[in-house]
Amino acid sequence: MTFLETTLLVIAIYITLVLVRVILGPTIWDRLLGLNAISAKIIMSIVILALITNQSYLLDVALVYALLGFISTVLIARFIEKKGDIT
Amino acid sequence: MIDLLAYLLITVALLFMALGVIGLFRFNDFYSRILISSKIETVGFLTIMIGLIVLSGLTYATMKIFLITLLVMVTNPLSTHAIARSAFLSGYTINQETRR
Numbered sequence: 805m806t807f808l809e810t811t812l813l814v815i816a817i818y819i820t821l822v823l824v825r826v827i828l829g830p831t832i833w834d835r836l837l838g839l840n841a842i843s844a845k846i847i848m849s850i851v852i853l854a855l856i857t858n859q860s861y862l863l864d865v866a867l868v869y870a871l872l873g874f875i876s877t878v879l880i881a882r883f884i885e886k887k888g889d890i891t
Numbered sequence: 892m893i894d895l896l897a898y899l900l901i902t903v904a905l906l907f908m909a910l911g912v913i914g915l916f917r918f919n920d921f922y923s924r925i926l927i928s929s930k931i932e933t934v935g936f937l938t939i940m941i942g943l944i945v946l947s948g949l950t951y952a953t954m955k956i957f958l959i960t961l962l963v964m965v966t967n968p969l970s971t972h973a974i975a976r977s978a979f980l981s982g983y984t985i986n987q988e989t990r991r
Binding site for chain 1: 898901905908909911912915916921924925928932936939940943946947951952955956958959962963966967969970971973974976977978980981983
């Protein structure tokens with residue numbers, strides 16, 4: 805097992821622990837925070853996977869995932885803030 | 892030698908992220924949790940990406956990793972701010988009894 809594969813395994817363990825916070829989270833904003841943290845960790849794992857397998861098109865996937873994660877987090881936060889009234 | 896530096900940077904980033912995950916369970920109100928999570932996540936992301944840039948050398952893929960780093964460095968604090976603003980404007984207050 806190389807160093808980068810061990811890193812990938814540790815990030816997977818972190819994602820599982822944050823998922824526990826998402827499930828337990830008392831308020832909806834805790835769950836949103838967990839979504840944000842999991843999205844950042846998934847971007848890291850995609851970049852490490854691209855370096856392990858030497859396929860640079862996976863970096864484009866990571867770029868699109870970063871943009872979609874940002875847009876979804878901001879949209880859900882504003883949806884809760886306006887109590888379902890988006891205009 | 893340069894690989895050793897990259898491994899050191901990635902290990903430091905994993906330690907930062909471990910602190911962030913511990914902080915997510917250690918504090919028991921939302922504003923403390925969002926504070927520790929946002930700071931530690933951004934720093935851990937920057938450190939691990941710099942480590943991967945050092946590891947992969949100067950290639951075409953390095954520019955893309957740099958672009959992703961730049962993008963997340965701007966958008967991660969913005970999305971955390973959006974969550975905290977949403978909680979504050981919706982009237983979330985800290986429960987004084989369970990505060991530590």
